[in-house]
Amino acid sequence: GAGVSQSPSNKVTEKGKDVELRCDPISGHTALYWYRQSLGQGLEFLIYFQGNSAPDKSGLPSDRFSAERTGGSVSTLTIQRTQQEDSAVYLCASSLSSVGTYEQYFGPGTRLTVT
Amino acid sequence: QQQVKQSPQSLIVQKGGIPIINCAYENTAFDYFPWYQQFPGKGPALLIAIRPDVSEKKEGRFTISFNKSAKQFSLHIMDSQPGDSATYFCAAARVQTGANNLFFGTGTRLTVIP
Numbered sequence: 001g002a003g004v005s006q007s008p009s010n011k012v013t014e015k016g017k018d019v020e021l022r023c024d025p026i027s028g029h030t031a032l033y034w035y036r037q038s039l040g041q042g043l044e045f046l047i048y049f050q051g052n053s054a055p056d057k058s059g060l061p062s063d064r065f066s067a068e069r070t071g072g073s074v075s076t077l078t079i080q081r082t083q084q085e086d087s088a089v090y091l092c093a094s095s096l097s098s099v100g101t102y103e104q105y106f107g108p109g110t111r112l113t114v115t
Numbered sequence: 116q117q118q119v120k121q122s123p124q125s126l127i128v129q130k131g132g133i134p135i136i137n138c139a140y141e142n143t144a145f146d147y148f149p150w151y152q153q154f155p156g157k158g159p160a161l162l163i164a165i166r167p168d169v170s171e172k173k174e175g176r177f178t179i180s181f182n183k184s185a186k187q188f189s190l191h192i193m194d195s196q197p198g199d200s201a202t203y204f205c206a207a208a209r210v211q212t213g214a215n216n217l218f219f220g221t222g223t224r225l226t227v228i229p
Contacts, residue, residue: 004158033216043159043204043219056216091158095215102147102210104217106158 002026004107006092012113013082021077021110025094032075033095033104034067038088046090049075050097082114118142119207121220128195129228136190136223138205143186145207149217150179150190153202162203163190195227 005024013019025032034046045059049069060066064082069075079086089111093104121138128134138148146167151159165172165179165188172179176193192199202224206217 031215035217035219042221043206043217045216045218048216050213050215056214059216093158097215102208102215103149103161103164104215105161106151108156108158 004092004094004105006090006107006110008110009108010111010113012115015084015114016081018078018080019082019112021079021090021112023075023077023092023094023107025073025075025092026105029094029096029105030072031095031097031104032069033093034075034077035091035093035106036088037091037109043091046077079112082112084114087112087114117221118218119205119220121205121223123223124221125224125226127226127228130196132195132227134192134195134199134225134227136203136205136225137187138189138207138220139185139187140207140218141186142207142209144209144212145218147208147210147215148179148181148188149206149208150177151204151206151219153204153222159204192225195225197227197229200225200227 007022030051032049037043047067048056064080067077089109091109093106095104149164150162153159163174163177178191181188202222205220
């Protein structure tokens, strides 16, 4: 079946502009995660959605970052007033997240470059 | 603060060799330990995972060894092939508490020489 998809695959933006990154999880997966992969920081957790529960935003690096998940499926990560240090690959993962099932499946990522 | 420490940073082995990648953690609340493989330009792909109630798990040529008392776990790749050349990440999560977000190691770049 189809895996996790993300769009765009690449995004170049000017410092100070807002960007939106999209994630389509695997159909039927109730949990959705955003991670950031950068050269200096490795893979770091940003935010986690589970069903209709309030999201776990504990990994968001600043209030310029926000995310929403509409209808329990598609998610959008928004970065406002982008800075050069936001340049990274943004990865989305989804999971069934039922008892005994914890495997997270990653999308190909969106490479964000802030100039 | 790096919650999962991974070594080595890079590893070169001959085809057929058995590369070993090691990870260590401090938080005893972690109860799920997956390994991911990542090729350039791709997202991480789940290879194999282990829960702390077992000391070893094998899937194909990949084996996880888990030492709960030492808070360490490692990945062994048997009969390594050039196609195994990739970056490998260990990770940990607290799934029993519902906090399923993964804490990743810093990655090991593996090169298998033909």
